[in-house]
Amino acid sequence: MAVLPGDGIGPEVIAEARTTLELAAELGGFAVELESFEQAGGEYLVRTGTPMATELPGRLREFDAILAGPFGDPRVDDAVVLWGTILELRQRFDQYVNLRPARSLPGVPCRLRGVDEFDVVVVRENTEGEYAGAGGRVHRAGENEVAIEASVFTRAGIERVIRYAFDYASTHGRRRVTSATKSNALRHAMPFWDEVFGAVAGEYPQIESDSVLVDALAARVVSDPGSLEVIVASNLFGDVLSDLTAAASGSLGIAPSANLDPSRAHPSLFQAVHGSAPDIAGRGVANPVAEILAVALMLEFLGQADSAAAIVDAVGQGTAAPATRTPDLGGQATTLEAGEAIRSAMVASCAPRRRRARAGS
Numbered sequence: 001m002a003v004l005p006g007d008g009i010g011p012e013v014i015a016e017a018r019t020t021l022e023l024a025a026e027l028g029g030f031a032v033e034l035e036s037f038e039q040a041g042g043e044y045l046v047r048t049g050t051p052m053a054t055e056l057p058g059r060l061r062e063f064d065a066i067l068a069g070p071f072g073d074p075r076v077d078d079a080v081v082l083w084g085t086i087l088e089l090r091q092r093f094d095q096y097v098n099l100r101p102a103r104s105l106p107g108v109p110c111r112l113r114g115v116d117e118f119d120v121v122v123v124r125e126n127t128e129g130e131y132a133g134a135g136g137r138v139h140r141a142g143e144n145e146v147a148i149e150a151s152v153f154t155r156a157g158i159e160r161v162i163r164y165a166f167d168y169a170s171t172h173g174r175r176r177v178t179s180a181t182k183s184n185a186l187r188h189a190m191p192f193w194d195e196v197f198g199a200v201a202g203e204y205p206q207i208e209s210d211s212v213l214v215d216a217l218a219a220r221v222v223s224d225p226g227s228l229e230v231i232v233a234s235n236l237f238g239d240v241l242s243d244l245t246a247a248a249s250g251s252l253g254i255a256p257s258a259n260l261d262p263s264r265a266h267p268s269l270f271q272a273v274h275g276s277a278p279d280i281a282g283r284g285v286a287n288p289v290a291e292i293l294a295v296a297l298m299l300e301f302l303g304q305a306d307s308a309a310a311i312v313d314a315v316g317q318g319t320a321a322p323a324t325r326t327p328d329l330g331g332q333a334t335t336l337e338a339g340e341a342i343r344s345a346m347v348a349s350c351a352p353r354r355r356r357a358r359a360g361s
C-alpha cells in the first residue's frame with residue numbers, strides 16, 4: 001500500500017492509521033507492505049512550486065491501495081492543491097465512487113436532537129458532473145469578464161455510480177436507495193440522471209428507491225434521518241450532503257471516505273473526510289478516528305472484512321471512554337493516546353478469539 005501523509009495534521013493522524021493497519025494485519029494473519037510518499041500536497045507546493053511530482057501517479061498505480069492524509073496549506077491556493085492532488089488522482093485512477101458512511105459512535109452523540117443513532121451512507125459520483133473542470137474564463141479582469149462552469153453528465157458515468165449504490169445496499173443489508181435530484185430547476189442533466197436512476201432501480205426490485213429534490217433531501221437528513229439509508233448523488237450534491245451527514249452524525253473528525261475504482265483496474269484511495277486543520281497541526285491533539293476508520297474501509301474493500309469490523313468495533317470502545325477521547329470530542333487524550341486505546345481494544349477482543357481457535361485446533 002502507498003501512504004501519502006499529506007499536510008497539517010495529516011502526518012499525525014496517518015501515523016496512527018499506519019500503526020493500526022499494521023496491527024490489524026498481524027492479528028488478522030495477512031501481510032501488508034507500506035511505502036510512504038511525500039511528493040504531494042501544499043507543503044510540497046511551497047517547496048517545489050508544484051502540488052504533486054509528475055512521476056508520482058505512475059508510482060502509485062503499482063499499489064493495491066492508497067492511504068492518504070488531507071492536503072491543504074494556508075500558504076498556498078487551496079484550488080491549486082486540490083486540483084493538483086486529490087482531484088487529479090480521482091480522475092486519473094477513475095475512482096468514480098466517493099463512499100462516505102456517516103455513523104454515530106458510542107460516546108459521540110448525534111448532533112440532531114432526539115436521534116439516538118445516525119447511520120447514513122452517501123455514494124457520491126466522483127469523476128464528472130459539476131466538478132468535471134469543463135469551462136473557462138474570458139475577457140479576464142475586464143468589465144465583461146465571463147466565467148463558464150459546465151457540468152458533464154454521461155450515461156455511463158451516471159449508471160455506474162447508481163449501480164454501485166444499489167449493489168452496496170444489497171451487500172450491506174440496506175433496504176433503500178435515495179437519489180438526490182434537482183430536475184425542477186436543472187432542466188437537462190438532472191432529468192437525465194433521474195431517467196437512469198429509474199432504469200437501474202428497476203433492476204433491484206428487492207431495494208426500495210426514491211428520488212428527492214436535493215434541498216428537501218438536505219432538510220430530511222436533519223428532520224428524518226431514520227428514513228435514509230443510502231443516498232446516491234452527483235459530485236456537487238454528494239459533496240455537500242456528505243459533509244452534512246458527517247457533521248450530523250457527531251463530528252467531522254470521525255468521518256472516513258473512500259475513493260473507489262470498483263473495477264479494480266486502478267488503486268483506490270482512502271482518506272478522512274476532514275481537512276489538514278492547520279489551526280491544531282503539530283500539537284498532537286488531532287483526532288485519529290476518521291483516518292483509522294478509512295483504514296477499515298480500505299480493508300473491507302480489499303477483502304479483509306473481519307479485520308475491518310474489528311477496527312470499527314475497537315474505535316467504538318475508544319470513543320466510548322471519556323479518557324481516550326481527543327479534545328474535539330470533549331476529552332483530553334492526545335492523538336497517540338486515542339490511537340493506542342483503539343489498538344489495545346483490538347488486541348483485547350482478538351485474544352479470546354485466538355484462545356478459542358487454539359483450543360479448537
Ligand code: NAD
Nearest residue numbers: 070071072073078253273274275276277279280286287328
Ligand atoms: P478542516 O477539516 O481542516 O478543519 C475544520 C475544523 O475542524 C478545524 O477547527 C479543525 O481544527 C477541526 N478538525 C478537522 N479535523 C480534525 C481532527 N481530525 N481532529 C480534531 N479537529 C479536527 O477544514 P478547513 O479548515 O476548511 O480546511 C483546512 C485545509 O484542509 C484547507 O486547505 C482545505 O482545502 C483542506 N481540505 C483538504 C481535504 C482533503 O484533502 N481531503 C478535505 C477538506 C479540506
